Amino acid sequence: MSSTRLRTALLAFLTALGLALGLGTATAGTAGAGAAFASAGATAPAGAAAAPPAGKPVFQLPFACGTKWQLNTWDHDPALDIVKDGNPGSDGLPVYASAPGTVSAVYWNNGSGNTLQISHGNGWFTAYYHLQEAPDAYVKLGSQVTGATQIGRVGKSGAANGWAHLHYEQRYLASGTFTDETHRRPVHFGGVEYSGSGGAWPGVTSGNCAQPQGTPYQPWNCPNGSVCFYSETGGRGTVCKTDRNVSASTCGLRGSFFNNGHPEAGGDHVYVSFTEGGTSCLHHGWADGRGDFAAGGRTIKAVTWGGECP
Template identity: 50%
Template structure:
């Protein structure tokens, strides 16, 4: 029964990623949808060596599933086995400063964090308003709780998960067009339609 339910959710999420073209205003770029991600070749234009040493945005030694669906280099993350994701704590995975917080009709509750040297991370569909945990300008550590996994926004497919992005832009807050290949603990997670069923967070 759990497998059938996940299959239904997968179909809904894939449909949202490939068929819907919602205007994700509020800084994401009007007319942009998940399917509008740059190619992986473009993503690798900025080398991984230049990146901060990002860890998973979750508690140390917890187990997660990562899916790229059709919006690589962005990823969607759920608890391993796809059960009990809603309400799980979300962390930055690297020190930084809250650059922007907002509500978007497609992405729901969103937080964007600056990690210095042009690198940012973005967190979509968070369960609660940002001001319950952090506000713009707050400095955070890798283990600072910034929110909880949720299903806010019309692009969530009513499926609790964290849509996560790593972005790079030399000047100004980057948008969806500035997404780069996601790395956790030095490992790359990229390519449309890929799944990693058991990724252990090393955000210790």
């Protein structure tokens, strides 16, 4: 047998052996390659080239435009667990819808915690687990959302093992308004696939940039008895909430809203002091419990519930 024929026969034998053992084959840039990199403890590729199926929406990372995130499939491929890139701490970071759609389910589950599903049409859904607040704290069942709609914050509710992260899924069901984990499909962000058991993708940038992101003043955006601070004028942008005295908040401040209903006697007004100096007082009630502070994004030093504003 010639050396060429011998090499060909040997390659065919090794390929058959690999398939028999369930090893499969993978090439650089595929989900299989990503899994191999991750299992070896190295960095996986920047995402697979596999195109999404026809009719699938162009989903984006459910986070603010331009921010960077770490994606992992661990042992529940094709679902993803997502944290801030480098995992410096993700608790409380805003979560946005991955694409336009309608909120189709909001519920609590002992495993997934505060859980929300969005229907995006053509049978496609997204699911968001372990949200920090109740799943209807930012949106309601039937709410229309876009990539500019904040739907919650990263949390560790349910069986998150005390680890703040977003468990995220893309699902397909041709009919119906409620899906479960049997309907999961490989995740695509910006048309790029992130899947494969044990896959890890650090430094993935959110392309959720089609519309200005923010949360407008709505009754359900500020829970009863809370004061809510927004990072932009007009009550938009990142929302920081508190229902108790707080010091050393890192929330940049422009707009504010106070939902009257705090249970503390006499606690119907809120005093806010700033790292840069000065204080402001928010009155209770829907009519006067909102307002824009002077532009400049001052930093909250402390929030204190109190009596009548001076």
